[in-house]
Amino acid sequence: MEDKDHIQTMGNRQPYFTFGVIADIQYADRPTGPNCWGTLRYYRDSLVHLSHAVAEWNSQDSGPTFVLQLGDIIDSSNKKLQASEKALQEVLKVADDMKGHWHHVWGNHELYNFNRSYLIQSKLNTQWLEDPKPVIKRGENADYYAYHFSPFPKFRFVVIDTYDHSSFGRDMNHPKYKESVASMSEWHFPKEPGESQVCKPERHVVNFNGGVGRDQLSWLHNILTYSDEQEEKVVVASHVPIHPEAQVTNCLAWNYREILEVLHCHSCVVSYIAGHEHHGGYCQDSHGIHHITMEGVVESPPNTNAFATVHMYKDKMVLHGRGRVKSRELKFV
Numbered sequence: 001m002e003d004k005d006h007i008q009t010m011g012n013r014q015p016y017f018t019f020g021v022i023a024d025i026q027y028a029d030r031p032t033g034p035n036c037w038g039t040l041r042y043y044r045d046s047l048v049h050l051s052h053a054v055a056e057w058n059s060q061d062s063g064p065t066f067v068l069q070l071g072d073i074i075d076s077s078n079k080k081l082q083a084s085e086k087a088l089q090e091v092l093k094v095a096d097d098m099k100g101h102w103h104h105v106w107g108n109h110e111l112y113n114f115n116r117s118y119l120i121q122s123k124l125n126t127q128w129l130e131d132p133k134p135v136i137k138r139g140e141n142a143d144y145y146a147y148h149f150s151p152f153p154k155f156r157f158v159v160i161d162t163y164d165h166s167s168f169g170r171d172m173n174h175p176k177y178k179e180s181v182a183s184m185s186e187w188h189f190p191k192e193p194g195e196s197q198v199c200k201p202e203r204h205v206v207n208f209n210g211g212v213g214r215d216q217l218s219w220l221h222n223i224l225t226y227s228d229e230q231e232e233k234v235v236v237a238s239h240v241p242i243h244p245e246a247q248v249t250n251c252l253a254w255n256y257r258e259i260l261e262v263l264h265c266h267s268c269v270v271s272y273i274a275g276h277e278h279h280g281g282y283c284q285d286s287h288g289i290h291h292i293t294m295e296g297v298v299e300s301p302p303n304t305n306a307f308a309t310v311h312m313y314k315d316k317m318v319l320h321g322r323g324r325v326k327s328r329e330l331k332f333v
Protein backbone atom coordinates (compact mmCIF):
# COMPACT_ATOMS: atom_id res chain seq x y z
CA MET A 1 0.00 0.00 0.00
CA GLU A 2 1.34 3.44 -0.93
CA ASP A 3 1.75 6.32 1.53
CA LYS A 4 -1.18 8.31 0.09
CA ASP A 5 -3.50 5.31 0.59
CA HIS A 6 -2.36 5.10 4.20
CA ILE A 7 -3.21 8.70 4.78
CA GLN A 8 -6.70 8.09 3.34
CA THR A 9 -7.14 5.04 5.60
CA MET A 10 -5.99 7.14 8.52
CA GLY A 11 -8.61 9.77 7.79
CA ASN A 12 -11.38 7.25 8.40
CA ARG A 13 -10.62 6.28 11.98
CA GLN A 14 -8.70 7.55 14.95
CA PRO A 15 -5.93 5.20 16.11
CA TYR A 16 -6.07 3.92 19.68
CA PHE A 17 -2.54 5.20 20.20
CA THR A 18 0.60 6.13 18.27
CA PHE A 19 4.25 5.30 18.85
CA GLY A 20 7.58 6.00 17.15
CA VAL A 21 10.31 3.52 16.20
CA ILE A 22 13.98 4.10 15.41
CA ALA A 23 17.02 1.81 15.32
CA ASP A 24 20.80 1.78 15.02
CA ILE A 25 21.53 5.48 15.40
CA GLN A 26 25.15 4.47 16.14
CA TYR A 27 26.28 8.05 16.66
CA ALA A 28 29.99 8.89 16.81
CA ASP A 29 31.78 12.17 16.30
CA ARG A 30 33.79 10.84 13.36
CA PRO A 31 33.63 11.23 9.58
CA THR A 32 31.53 9.10 7.25
CA GLY A 33 33.31 5.93 6.21
CA PRO A 34 32.81 2.31 5.22
CA ASN A 35 32.35 -0.46 7.76
CA CYS A 36 34.14 -3.79 7.45
CA TRP A 37 31.58 -4.94 4.83
CA GLY A 38 32.21 -1.83 2.70
CA THR A 39 28.88 -0.14 3.52
CA LEU A 40 29.03 3.60 4.22
CA ARG A 41 28.14 4.70 7.75
CA TYR A 42 27.19 8.33 8.41
CA TYR A 43 28.22 8.62 12.05
CA ARG A 44 27.74 12.38 12.48
CA ASP A 45 24.64 12.65 10.28
CA SER A 46 22.89 10.12 12.49
CA LEU A 47 22.52 12.76 15.22
CA VAL A 48 20.91 15.15 12.71
CA HIS A 49 18.60 12.33 11.57
CA LEU A 50 17.55 11.74 15.19
CA SER A 51 16.82 15.45 15.70
CA HIS A 52 14.68 15.46 12.54
CA ALA A 53 12.76 12.41 13.76
CA VAL A 54 12.12 14.03 17.16
CA ALA A 55 11.02 17.29 15.51
CA GLU A 56 8.59 15.44 13.25
CA TRP A 57 7.16 13.34 16.11
CA ASN A 58 6.72 16.46 18.27
CA SER A 59 5.00 18.34 15.45
CA GLN A 60 2.33 15.69 14.89
CA ASP A 61 -1.18 16.23 16.25
CA SER A 62 -1.68 13.26 18.57
CA GLY A 63 1.97 12.30 18.00
CA PRO A 64 3.70 9.31 19.60
CA THR A 65 3.14 8.81 23.31
CA PHE A 66 6.37 6.82 23.34
CA VAL A 67 9.27 5.85 21.08
CA LEU A 68 10.96 2.44 20.85
CA GLN A 69 14.71 3.02 20.43
CA LEU A 70 15.80 -0.41 19.25
CA GLY A 71 19.45 -0.33 20.32
CA ASP A 72 22.94 0.62 19.12
CA ILE A 73 22.34 4.25 20.05
CA ILE A 74 26.10 5.00 19.85
CA ASP A 75 28.84 3.33 17.81
CA SER A 76 31.56 1.01 19.14
CA SER A 77 34.26 3.38 17.81
CA ASN A 78 33.46 5.72 20.73
CA LYS A 79 35.14 3.23 23.03
CA LYS A 80 38.46 3.50 21.16
CA LEU A 81 38.08 7.28 21.06
CA GLN A 82 37.42 7.21 24.84
CA ALA A 83 34.26 9.14 24.07
CA SER A 84 31.54 6.65 25.07
CA GLU A 85 29.98 8.76 27.83
CA LYS A 86 30.27 12.01 25.87
CA ALA A 87 28.64 10.46 22.80
CA LEU A 88 25.85 9.01 24.92
CA GLN A 89 25.21 12.38 26.55
CA GLU A 90 25.09 14.09 23.15
CA VAL A 91 22.61 11.64 21.71
CA LEU A 92 20.43 11.63 24.85
CA LYS A 93 20.38 15.45 24.82
CA VAL A 94 18.77 15.35 21.37
CA ALA A 95 16.41 12.58 22.49
CA ASP A 96 15.39 14.61 25.56
CA ASP A 97 13.50 17.04 23.33
CA MET A 98 10.95 14.31 22.63
CA LYS A 99 7.56 15.02 24.22
CA GLY A 100 6.76 11.34 24.80
CA HIS A 101 8.67 8.66 26.71
CA TRP A 102 11.60 6.68 25.34
CA HIS A 103 11.75 2.93 25.75
CA HIS A 104 15.36 1.92 25.19
CA VAL A 105 16.48 -1.52 23.97
CA TRP A 106 20.11 -2.62 24.34
CA GLY A 107 22.12 -3.70 21.29
CA ASN A 108 25.64 -5.02 20.78
CA HIS A 109 27.11 -1.49 20.52
CA GLU A 110 25.77 -0.59 24.00
CA LEU A 111 27.73 -3.61 25.24
CA TYR A 112 30.86 -2.72 23.24
CA ASN A 113 30.87 0.68 24.98
CA PHE A 114 29.62 -0.14 28.49
CA ASN A 115 29.19 -3.09 30.78
CA ARG A 116 25.79 -4.12 32.14
CA SER A 117 26.37 -2.57 35.56
CA TYR A 118 26.90 0.80 33.87
CA LEU A 119 23.87 0.40 31.62
CA ILE A 120 21.59 -0.49 34.55
CA GLN A 121 22.50 2.83 36.21
CA SER A 122 22.20 4.83 32.98
CA LYS A 123 19.33 6.60 31.24
CA LEU A 124 19.30 3.70 28.79
CA ASN A 125 17.61 1.66 31.50
CA THR A 126 13.89 2.35 31.07
CA GLN A 127 12.79 -0.70 33.03
CA TRP A 128 11.26 1.70 35.57
CA LEU A 129 8.48 2.19 33.03
CA GLU A 130 7.40 -1.43 33.56
CA ASP A 131 3.69 -1.96 34.11
CA PRO A 132 3.47 -2.63 37.88
CA LYS A 133 0.69 -5.14 37.25
CA PRO A 134 0.80 -8.00 36.56
CA VAL A 135 3.95 -8.95 38.45
CA ILE A 136 5.53 -11.71 36.38
CA LYS A 137 8.21 -13.29 38.55
CA ARG A 138 11.77 -13.52 37.30
CA GLY A 139 14.23 -16.19 38.46
CA GLU A 140 16.33 -15.47 41.55
CA ASN A 141 19.49 -14.50 39.67
CA ALA A 142 17.82 -13.00 36.63
CA ASP A 143 19.83 -10.06 35.35
CA TYR A 144 18.53 -9.74 31.84
CA TYR A 145 17.12 -6.40 30.65
CA ALA A 146 13.49 -7.13 29.84
CA TYR A 147 10.16 -5.65 30.87
CA HIS A 148 6.60 -5.11 29.71
CA PHE A 149 4.24 -2.15 29.57
CA SER A 150 0.72 -1.45 28.46
CA PRO A 151 0.29 1.91 26.70
CA PHE A 152 -3.43 1.34 26.08
CA PRO A 153 -6.00 -1.14 27.43
CA LYS A 154 -5.70 -4.54 25.73
CA PHE A 155 -2.28 -3.75 24.21
CA ARG A 156 1.08 -4.74 25.68
CA PHE A 157 4.70 -4.28 24.62
CA VAL A 158 7.42 -6.65 25.81
CA VAL A 159 11.05 -5.55 25.56
CA ILE A 160 13.35 -8.58 25.50
CA ASP A 161 17.11 -8.89 25.82
CA THR A 162 18.70 -10.68 22.88
CA TYR A 163 22.15 -10.21 24.48
CA ASP A 164 21.18 -12.01 27.69
CA HIS A 165 23.56 -14.66 26.38
CA SER A 166 26.50 -12.82 24.89
CA SER A 167 30.25 -12.67 24.99
CA PHE A 168 29.95 -8.92 25.76
CA GLY A 169 28.77 -6.92 28.75
CA ARG A 170 29.67 -9.28 31.60
CA ASP A 171 32.90 -10.04 33.36
CA MET A 172 34.53 -13.31 32.26
CA ASN A 173 34.12 -14.66 35.81
CA HIS A 174 30.38 -13.99 35.83
CA PRO A 175 28.39 -17.27 35.81
CA LYS A 176 26.19 -15.89 32.99
CA TYR A 177 29.29 -15.29 30.86
CA LYS A 178 30.30 -18.95 31.24
CA GLU A 179 26.72 -20.02 30.55
CA SER A 180 26.71 -17.82 27.41
CA VAL A 181 29.89 -19.36 26.05
CA ALA A 182 28.46 -22.82 26.73
CA SER A 183 25.11 -21.99 25.12
CA MET A 184 26.89 -20.49 22.10
CA SER A 185 28.47 -23.85 21.33
CA GLU A 186 25.14 -25.60 21.97
CA TRP A 187 23.45 -23.39 19.34
CA HIS A 188 26.45 -23.37 17.05
CA PHE A 189 25.95 -27.05 16.30
CA PRO A 190 22.21 -27.66 16.75
CA LYS A 191 21.21 -31.28 17.06
CA GLU A 192 18.04 -32.33 15.28
CA PRO A 193 16.55 -35.77 15.87
CA GLY A 194 18.33 -38.30 13.66
CA GLU A 195 21.11 -35.86 12.73
CA SER A 196 24.63 -37.24 12.41
CA GLN A 197 27.30 -36.30 14.95
CA VAL A 198 29.07 -34.07 12.42
CA CYS A 199 26.92 -30.97 12.04
CA LYS A 200 27.66 -27.77 10.19
CA PRO A 201 28.28 -24.69 12.35
CA GLU A 202 25.49 -22.11 12.10
CA ARG A 203 26.71 -18.87 10.56
CA HIS A 204 24.49 -16.61 12.69
CA VAL A 205 26.05 -17.87 15.94
CA VAL A 206 28.69 -15.14 16.02
CA ASN A 207 29.72 -12.55 18.59
CA PHE A 208 27.69 -9.63 17.21
CA ASN A 209 24.47 -11.58 17.73
CA GLY A 210 23.35 -12.97 21.09
CA GLY A 211 20.72 -15.18 22.67
CA VAL A 212 17.86 -15.29 25.15
CA GLY A 213 18.50 -17.45 28.24
CA ARG A 214 16.09 -20.08 29.59
CA ASP A 215 15.03 -17.97 32.56
CA GLN A 216 14.09 -15.06 30.30
CA LEU A 217 12.26 -17.39 27.88
CA SER A 218 10.23 -18.71 30.78
CA TRP A 219 9.43 -15.12 31.95
CA LEU A 220 8.42 -14.27 28.36
CA HIS A 221 6.19 -17.33 28.21
CA ASN A 222 4.51 -16.29 31.48
CA ILE A 223 3.81 -12.71 30.40
CA LEU A 224 2.43 -13.93 27.06
CA THR A 225 0.20 -16.42 28.90
CA TYR A 226 -1.19 -13.51 30.92
CA SER A 227 -1.77 -11.51 27.71
CA ASP A 228 -3.52 -14.48 26.08
CA GLU A 229 -5.85 -14.73 29.07
CA GLN A 230 -6.57 -10.99 28.97
CA GLU A 231 -7.10 -11.08 25.17
CA GLU A 232 -4.39 -8.48 24.69
CA LYS A 233 -2.39 -7.77 21.54
CA VAL A 234 1.35 -7.92 22.10
CA VAL A 235 4.30 -6.36 20.31
CA VAL A 236 7.69 -7.82 21.24
CA ALA A 237 10.68 -5.51 20.75
CA SER A 238 14.39 -6.27 20.81
CA HIS A 239 17.64 -5.54 18.98
CA VAL A 240 18.24 -8.76 17.05
CA PRO A 241 15.77 -10.18 14.49
CA ILE A 242 14.46 -13.70 15.06
CA HIS A 243 13.10 -14.62 11.64
CA PRO A 244 15.49 -15.55 8.79
CA GLU A 245 13.20 -13.87 6.24
CA ALA A 246 13.18 -10.54 8.10
CA GLN A 247 16.91 -9.93 7.55
CA VAL A 248 19.35 -10.29 4.68
CA THR A 249 22.73 -11.25 6.14
CA ASN A 250 23.18 -13.26 9.33
CA CYS A 251 21.60 -10.95 11.89
CA LEU A 252 19.64 -13.54 13.88
CA ALA A 253 19.48 -14.34 17.58
CA TRP A 254 21.54 -17.44 18.41
CA ASN A 255 18.43 -19.34 19.58
CA TYR A 256 15.94 -17.67 17.26
CA ARG A 257 14.10 -20.97 16.78
CA GLU A 258 13.47 -21.29 20.54
CA ILE A 259 12.28 -17.68 20.78
CA LEU A 260 9.93 -18.16 17.81
CA GLU A 261 8.64 -21.34 19.41
CA VAL A 262 7.66 -19.41 22.54
CA LEU A 263 5.94 -16.65 20.52
CA HIS A 264 4.09 -19.25 18.44
CA CYS A 265 2.57 -20.80 21.59
CA HIS A 266 0.63 -17.58 22.16
CA SER A 267 -2.15 -16.11 20.04
CA CYS A 268 -1.62 -12.62 21.54
CA VAL A 269 1.61 -11.81 19.65
CA VAL A 270 0.99 -9.60 16.61
CA SER A 271 4.45 -8.24 15.88
CA TYR A 272 8.16 -8.56 16.61
CA ILE A 273 10.16 -5.37 15.98
CA ALA A 274 13.96 -5.29 15.82
CA GLY A 275 16.91 -3.40 14.39
CA HIS A 276 20.53 -4.64 14.01
CA GLU A 277 20.19 -5.49 10.30
CA HIS A 278 20.75 -2.03 8.82
CA HIS A 279 19.28 -3.02 5.45
CA GLY A 280 15.95 -3.61 7.18
CA GLY A 281 13.51 -6.41 6.47
CA TYR A 282 9.97 -7.63 6.84
CA CYS A 283 8.01 -10.86 6.76
CA GLN A 284 4.76 -12.24 8.12
CA ASP A 285 5.41 -15.67 9.58
CA SER A 286 3.31 -18.84 9.49
CA HIS A 287 1.49 -17.74 12.69
CA GLY A 288 0.63 -14.30 11.31
CA ILE A 289 3.29 -12.43 13.33
CA HIS A 290 4.61 -9.35 11.52
CA HIS A 291 8.41 -9.27 11.81
CA ILE A 292 9.60 -5.72 11.23
CA THR A 293 13.33 -5.02 11.01
CA MET A 294 14.01 -1.29 10.97
CA GLU A 295 16.56 0.17 8.57
CA GLY A 296 19.56 1.58 10.45
CA VAL A 297 19.84 5.36 10.90
CA VAL A 298 23.65 5.20 10.67
CA GLU A 299 23.49 3.88 7.10
CA SER A 300 21.11 6.63 5.96
CA PRO A 301 22.76 9.31 3.77
CA PRO A 302 22.34 13.00 4.74
CA ASN A 303 19.34 13.65 2.46
CA THR A 304 17.29 10.80 3.91
CA ASN A 305 16.43 9.18 7.27
CA ALA A 306 15.14 5.93 8.83
CA PHE A 307 12.32 6.06 11.38
CA ALA A 308 8.61 5.34 11.56
CA THR A 309 5.41 6.47 13.21
CA VAL A 310 3.05 3.61 13.97
CA HIS A 311 -0.71 4.01 14.46
CA MET A 312 -2.33 1.21 16.37
CA TYR A 313 -5.91 0.11 15.71
CA LYS A 314 -8.05 -2.73 16.98
CA ASP A 315 -7.32 -4.89 13.94
CA LYS A 316 -4.09 -3.56 12.44
CA MET A 317 -1.05 -1.40 12.82
CA VAL A 318 -0.19 1.18 10.18
CA LEU A 319 3.50 1.97 9.94
CA HIS A 320 4.34 5.27 8.29
CA GLY A 321 7.96 5.00 7.22
CA ARG A 322 10.26 7.96 6.71
CA GLY A 323 13.32 7.98 4.47
CA ARG A 324 14.50 4.41 3.87
CA VAL A 325 11.66 2.84 5.88
CA LYS A 326 8.76 1.58 3.78
CA SER A 327 5.18 2.29 4.88
CA ARG A 328 3.07 -0.79 5.59
CA GLU A 329 -0.41 -1.68 6.71
CA LEU A 330 -0.14 -4.77 8.92
CA LYS A 331 -3.40 -6.54 9.65
CA PHE A 332 -3.80 -8.74 12.72
CA VAL A 333 -5.05 -12.28 12.11
Ligand SMILES: Nc1ncnc2c1ncn2[C@@H]1O[C@H](COP(=O)(O)OP(=O)(O)O)[C@@H](O)[C@H]1O
Nearest residue numbers: 035037076108109208249250251276277278279
Ligand atom coordinates in the same frame (compact mmCIF):
# COMPACT_ATOMS: atom_id res chain seq x y z
N1 LIG B 1 28.28 -11.23 6.11
C1 LIG B 1 27.87 -9.97 6.06
N2 LIG B 1 27.96 -9.25 4.91
C2 LIG B 1 27.57 -7.97 4.86
N3 LIG B 1 27.07 -7.30 5.91
C3 LIG B 1 26.96 -7.96 7.07
C4 LIG B 1 27.36 -9.32 7.21
N4 LIG B 1 27.13 -9.70 8.48
C5 LIG B 1 26.60 -8.61 9.11
N5 LIG B 1 26.50 -7.58 8.26
C6 LIG B 1 25.95 -6.26 8.55
O1 LIG B 1 26.41 -5.79 9.80
C7 LIG B 1 25.42 -4.94 10.40
C8 LIG B 1 25.32 -5.23 11.87
O2 LIG B 1 26.53 -4.95 12.43
P1 LIG B 1 26.71 -4.00 13.71
O3 LIG B 1 25.78 -4.44 14.78
O4 LIG B 1 26.69 -2.59 13.32
O5 LIG B 1 28.13 -4.41 14.17
P2 LIG B 1 29.49 -4.05 13.45
O6 LIG B 1 29.64 -2.58 13.63
O7 LIG B 1 30.43 -4.90 14.23
O8 LIG B 1 29.34 -4.43 11.99
C9 LIG B 1 24.12 -5.22 9.68
O9 LIG B 1 23.73 -4.11 8.93
C10 LIG B 1 24.46 -6.37 8.74
O10 LIG B 1 23.79 -6.22 7.50
